[in-house]
Amino acid sequence: MGFRVMKLKTRVFELGSRKYKNLTELAQAMGISVGHIYHVKKGERPINEKFITGAIKAFPGYKLDDLFSVAKEGSHSERAGGQEET
DSSP states (O other): OOOEEEEEEEOHHHHHHHHOSSHHHHHHHHTSOHHHHHHHHTTSSOOOHHHHHHHHHHOTTSOHHHHEEEEEEEEHHHHTTTOOOO
16 A cells, blocks of 8 residues: 655745845754755755754744745555555
């Protein structure tokens, strides 16, 4: 039986472009490295607890639901070529 894979999406980059001059300022406000921000933006690194905590710091007037959402990506078996794992 396959299972659903969920991907966390963020509005941090959209909102950050209005409030901060560049990724360096956003990273400083979030308390994480520019590299971390860059890799999340490019989709090369997943959103983790450190990123979420930083986003809450950088955007104190926003609720978690305003900053993040969950998107279904299909089942694990669909991504694995349609074969279900046992």
